[in-house]
Amino acid sequence: MTTMTEASVREFKMPDVGEGLTEAEILKWYVQPGDTVTDGQVVCEVETAKAAVELPIPYDGVVRALHFPEGTTVDVGMSIIAVDVSGGAGDAPAAAPVAEVPTQAAVQTPAQAPAAPARQPEAPQAAPPEAEAAKSVGSGRQPVLVGYGVAASSTKRRPRKGAETAAPQVPDAIQAELNGHSAAPAVRERPLAKPPVRKLAKDLGVDLATVVPSGPDGIITREDVHAAAAPAAPATQAAPVAEPAPQVTQAPVTAPAAVSVPSYDTGRETRVPVKGVRKATAAAMVGSAFTAPHVTEFVTIDVTRTLKLVEELKQDKDMQGLRVNPLLLIARALLVAIKRNPEINASWDEAAQEIVVKHYVNLGIAAATPRGLLVPNIKDAHAKTLPQLAESLAELVSTAREGRTSPAAMQGGTVTITNVGVFGVDTGTPILNPGESAILAIGAIKLQPWVHKGKVKPRQVTTLALSFDHRLVDGELGSKVLADVAAILEQPKKLITWS
Template sequence: MTTMTEASVREFKMPDVGEGLTEAEILKWYVQPGDTVTDGQVVCEVETAKAAVELPIPYNGVVRELRFPEGTTVDVGTAIITVDEGGGAAGAGGAAPAAESETPAETPAATPPAQETPKPEGRKPVLVGYGVAEASTKRRPRKGVPVQQAQVQTRAGAQQPEAAAAAAIQGELNGHTSPAGRPSPVGTPPSAGSATPAAGRPLAKPPVRKLAKDLGVDLATVTPSGPDGIITREDVYAASAPPAPEPVQTPVAAPAQAAAGVSHEGARETRIPIKGVRKATATAMIDSAFTAPHVTEFVTVDVTRTMKLVEELKQDKDLAGLRVNPLLLIAKALLVAIRRHPEVNASWDEENQEIVLKHYVNLGIAAATPRGLIVPNIKDAHTKTLPELAQSLGELVSTAREGKTSPAAMQGGTVTITNVGVFGVDTGTPLLNPGESAILAVGAIKLQPWVHKGKVKPRQVTTLALSFDHRLVDGELGSKVLADVAAILEQPKRLITWA
């Protein structure tokens, strides 16, 4: 067998895909051990506290090992995949998945076969930390197991006939316990119906352990049903289910359901892990609510003329193919109001005890996504023409819906717009994004009776709400900004006269 040169093996570590992030969850692997990869090829997708990001690998070679399974949260700087730049041994099948290796250096390719042990027809699956059920090769003793015990385990595996091993495997697949005399993963036969080896730790894969932890289930109390006495997801669900008056079969949770939260048919509760974007949003909102003193002001405005202008702009050839809607003109109105009152575009520097006036506007747009609320922003929005602003808004919304918003797109915002009107909501009291001075909430635009030119007529009406940091923005400044936005939406010609 060709041995692998360790000098040719490169480790790819979890990068910091955003400023100051400390961890990321592996959502999906696009490669497997033995696959050939090239420099710049995307090998996995990870989710940070800000967004989902695809990671390209900077090496050419053959994948030797995936260090972590999907669904694992990994610290930044930790190696997640190894690549053999030589490619020979891994390409010949020498690489083994991370789940079949106790340490990175302890792979079948680097371990010579035992001369006195006949080669079995197949190899049983192994779990991290439990060794191989039928020892076909000599292995180094597992950490924490005495050398004498490891040697007994190897000899016991070598003395077992192939026919007996096959019968034992078939018996376990049919739901029977291991026959007497068959060595357990640590060298002693397990008792019937028990998933606890001699070392005292139940057999379960990492995702099943995490599921048990989320449900509050002690794996030592769970009766295993999988091969080799392995505890499965269904076993954990069965152990967590409330007592029923009559025995019923516990349904198997679908993979998508298990990924979204811990639930199954008949359960009275669903538990969803707090992580990724949702966890970051919760932390940011707590910090915002209890750090910046919020003040919210409201105004109801007739936007009939703005809605007519939107319909006219949709027919303009200069805006052909672009997203033209009320949000476009609301964003432009807010940018004009900020230009007239630049003091509102600021931040509070607690450490240096300074107010930082921003001479640029990075306009945030709150977007609801399957992963939670995110707020990407349009960089230097104040410099953009109406067609450029429309193009930027369209790209921002499309990218957010696809889940491809980069962490960089969500950093450096100064003022935000949240459009709660798309949900049929009239208004709200939005919380500031940390580090920003103001956020404008736009309510639903509805046909309502309105006094227009001395007569009650049906008009298009909406309610605006402006929340601001009262350390930076006093009532007068906040009122002027909100009044300007309302005045522009009532008379959109002011976009020309005031700009």
């Protein structure tokens, strides 16, 4: 049987792809044991409490084992896949200890998936390669991202006793090092970047080694990758972003079909497991409802003039190619109302017993997706022009519906809009997004009889509902904000006079 040394097998651990996440569910494996993988290749898709994310492998090698089947929820920091990075050349030296790696059969049965063999760090003879590498790391080494371990050390090991007699069995590369000669050039320092950024770089054809990092501790950000790809934009914009590499295997590897089914039928009932985004949403809504004292106010308004302005903007040359709809003008109206009443854009700091007023607006837009309700936000929406706001809204909604919203896009929101009107609903009492002080619900816009200029006429009418945290927003402030939004939508020219 072919054996592998500890040093040749790398264990890729479940990373924290958000901020402080503790677990993720493996949705789909794109590789199986025996497949060759390369640095940056997507090997699986996982769902966290915030989004579905594709995980790229951070090194080259051959897949030896998948430790968990599809549908399994795995804690951050646990090894999920073993990769032989030795190149698969022959057996290991006779004197080297053998590190047993779970086979495919060990992860095909759901009952066996959580078993002890999958947790290799507990076995002393199969210590994680990160721990081995850490022993030889000098004090000047740079930190690496969660889930990637420490880069392989270039420190030479002292030859074992009897190495001379075992020389014929030692691979050429190891024998060359024992003789004091390196068989390969020194490995360059691995660029620091999170998995989604590595995926973006791969899609844009950007070599991370050539990117100048701007993030903390030398981490490469999405903006850095886009900046590096900018010179090549004319040549690449004509084609859509590519899907994962063709060599990726799409067939399920280890999980029986029943494992990945999201629900099951008991005859008279269908039970749907609550996990991932739905589980996080449920916990957040319960926490919000029972932590922040909610108050909701309503106003019914005539938005006929706003709809006319929407049609005019669709013909404006500055808005060509952009999606112009009532949501765009409602978002702009809310931003103007916040500018006039900045105290509404705040949060409650329980630990410090302080109200934190934000001088920026990260505008959240609630989006219904197959994975559940997501609330990504437009960063610094207050500083955007109307065309920029339209572009950001379109990108945010399409990304959410395609299930590609990143965890970062759902963090840091300050105020939210939820459009229940698209379902034909008149209004509702929305629950605050955790950490925010206000949320505006938009009802359906319907043609209704309305008193206009002293006469009853058919007009386009809708109802707005504003929920706010009564700890920091009193009735006066909440009423002013809602009244300002209503006034702008009834008389859109106020977008100019109040801006």
